[in-house]
Amino acid sequence: xxxxxxxxxxxxxxxxxxxxxxxxxxxxxxxxxxxxxxxxxxxxxxxxxxxxxxxxxxxxxxxxxxxxxxxxxxxxxxxxxxxxxxxxxxxxxxxxxxxxxxxxxxxxxxxxxxxxxxxxxxxxxxxxxxxxxxxxxxxxxxxxxxxxxxxxxxxxxxxxxxxxxxxxxxxxxxxxxxxxxxxxxxxxxxxxxxxxxxxxxxxxxxxxxxxxxxxxxxxxxxxxxxxxxxxxxxxxxxxxxxxxxxxxxxxxxxxxxxxxxxxxxxxxxxxxxxxxxxxxxxxxxxxxxxxxxxxxxxxxxxxxxxxxxxxxxxxxxxxxxxxxxxxxxxxxxxxxxxxxxxxxxxxxxxxxxxxxxxxx
Ligand code: OGA
Ligand code: NI
Numbered sequence: 001x002x003x004x005x006x007x008x009x010x011x012x013x014x015x016x017x018x019x020x021x022x023x024x025x026x027x028x029x030x031x032x033x034x035x036x037x038x039x040x041x042x043x044x045x046x047x048x049x050x051x052x053x054x055x056x057x058x059x060x061x062x063x064x065x066x067x068x069x070x071x072x073x074x075x076x077x078x079x080x081x082x083x084x085x086x087x088x089x090x091x092x093x094x095x096x097x098x099x100x101x102x103x104x105x106x107x108x109x110x111x112x113x114x115x116x117x118x119x120x121x122x123x124x125x126x127x128x129x130x131x132x133x134x135x136x137x138x139x140x141x142x143x144x145x146x147x148x149x150x151x152x153x154x155x156x157x158x159x160x161x162x163x164x165x166x167x168x169x170x171x172x173x174x175x176x177x178x179x180x181x182x183x184x185x186x187x188x189x190x191x192x193x194x195x196x197x198x199x200x201x202x203x204x205x206x207x208x209x210x211x212x213x214x215x216x217x218x219x220x221x222x223x224x225x226x227x228x229x230x231x232x233x234x235x236x237x238x239x240x241x242x243x244x245x246x247x248x249x250x251x252x253x254x255x256x257x258x259x260x261x262x263x264x265x266x267x268x269x270x271x272x273x274x275x276x277x278x279x280x281x282x283x284x285x286x287x288x289x290x291x292x293x294x295x296x297x298x299x300x301x302x303x304x305x306x307x308x309x310x311x312x313x314x315x316x317x318x319x320x321x322x323x324x325x326x327x328x329x330x331x332x333x334x335x336x337x338x339x340x341x342x343x344x345x346x347x348x349x350x351x352x353x354x355x356x357x358x359x360x
Contacts, residue, residue, distance in 0.1 A: 008122040009221040015121075016219060017245070017254070017288045027258050028246060028265070029062040031055070034073040036180060043194070045187045060188040067268040067283035068246050070260055071181075076173045078262045081237055081298075083162075084170040084209075088296055090160030091128060092211040102155040104129065110136070110206070111155040118225035124289055125223050128209040130154040132171045136204050137306050139332045149306075171207055171300075174264075178205070178235050178302040181266055185233075189276055191315060196232075196275070202305035204335070205231075210297045212243065215289035223287030223295070229269040230338055230353065231303040236265040241295040247284040254286070270353035271304065274326045277312035282353075306332030329356045 035051035042048045045056060062069035091099070102111040114126035135151040156164040179200070183193040212223040223243060238244060238259055245254040246267075257265060270282045287297075304310075311328035337351040 005217045005220060006122075009124055010217075011121055011220060011222055011225065015222070015226060017222065017286075019219075027255060028066050028068040028070060029058065030070045030072060030260070030263070031058050031062060032073050033071050033075070033180070036184070037073055037075050041180060041183045041187070041193050044192055045190065048187070056184065056188050059184050063185065063188065063268055063272075063280040065249065066246070067249070067281055068257070068265065068285070070257070070263045070265050071177075072260065072263050074177055074264055075180075076177055076264070080166075080170045080173050081262065083166040084298060085237075085239065085296055087160060087163045087166040088128070088209040088211065088298065091157055091163060091209070092126060092296075094157070094159060098157070098159065099126070102128070102157045107150055108152040108155070109138070110152050112157075118222075118227050121222075121225050123224050123287075124215050124221045125210055125212045125287070127211070129206050130156075130167055130171075132175050132205040132207065132300075133203055136206070137202070137332070138204070138336055139306065139330075141336070167207065170298075174207070174235055174300045175205070177264065178233060178300060181233055181235070182302070185268075185272065185280075189279065189313070189316065191313070195313075195315075199232075199304035199308050200302070202307075204303040204306050204331070205301055206303070207298060207300050210287075210295075210299070212287060212289060212295040212297075214291055214294055216291055218289040218291055221289060223289050226284050226286040228282040228284055228353075229267060229299075229301065230271070230334065231269040231301045232271040232275075233269055233302040234265075234267045235300040235302065236267070236297060237299075238265065238297040239295060241290070241293050243288045243290065243295050244297070245286050245288055249281075249283065256288070269301075271310050271331070274310050274353060274356070275313050275316075277316050277322060277325050279316070303335070304331055306330075306335070310334070323358075325358055326353075326356045327358055329353075 035055045099112045104111045104113040110129050116123050137149050137151045140148040186195045240259045244257040248255050268280045273282045308331045309328045312324040317324050
């Protein structure tokens with residue numbers, strides 16, 4: 001990425017960040033998970049002790065009002081985050097030639113990549129992706145007949161030393177956190193805590209190391225263009241630089257998420273929106289850049305197995321009072337289509353969950 005602004009990165013005027021967008025006045029909710037740090041999550045909301053009932057009220061409100069919240073006292077040891085951030089810093093400091101030795105390709109979507117597009121504009125970032133459970137399986141083709149599958153393994157760089165171990169330890173701990181948040185969300189939907197867990201057997205979750213280099217024209221480009229996350233949940237760690245902006249539902253303003261040391265940002269993805277039949281909605285977000293400091297972030301995209309048919313949960317559907325708002329779609333084919341459109345600049349809009357919304 002040179003210092004002359006390549007037009008591939010330039011956002012349309014209406015999508016560029018404005019200097020007034022950066023206020024942190026009233027941020028996304030901060031939720032203290034200490035009630036579940038040492039006590040188990042109850043099997044159903046009715047069996048919850050008062051501290052956990054209070055927590056469920058907070059989670060429900062945050063999911064409805066923002067689709068985003070930050071968690072503290074989450075139980076993931078700080079050392080694991082420090083280690084993976086150090087590994088990420090060491091990896092991205094390698095030469096492009098070294099990084100490209102573990103580069104993603106059309107068959108294996110895992111590894112290094114520096115050409116991602118969001119909504120057909122190039123993102124000012126480089127990434128390294130690895131999956132939480134190997135191998136990850138995806139249909140070869142997004143369109144029927146889709147009964148052939150590719151199975152991919154992680155690609156690990158030789159340098160920096162300890163990279164693989166730092167990534168794997170972090171994945172194990174954040175995976176546990178992801179299941180806890182999932183169970184809390186199930187309870188807030190009036191479901192048994194473990195109602196959604198089965199969808200994550202053979203999960204296709206992946207962790208992304210994001211590196212956003214300083215950008216000479218932060219008013220023209222974005223680190224990640226505006227988007228919603230397409231999986232179930234995202235558990236995001238960010239360093240102290242800041243740059244994640246969330247679109248506030250009440251007035252459509254972009255709100256900067258203030259970095260809090262050793263916290264995680266949780267956001268509801270499109271799959272929870274569909275499962276909950278729109279009780280919860282995924283929120284639009286983006287990454288703004290700055291001209292001085294590089295920024296690192298680590299999202300954990302908590303995704304079900306490729307064969308899961310995503311559709312509103314039957315317990316939440318009532319033909320008369322609350323009919324299903326979405327048709328079922330296959331997660332593997334959806335992600336395959338999305339990955340393909342992020343891989344190449346296409347002239348068409350990439351696949352979005354609202355394409356499965358039923359006509360009213
Ligand atoms: C993403 C994303 C936010 C960040 O990668 O989907 O929204 O702060 N990242 O890097
Ligand atoms: Ni995102």
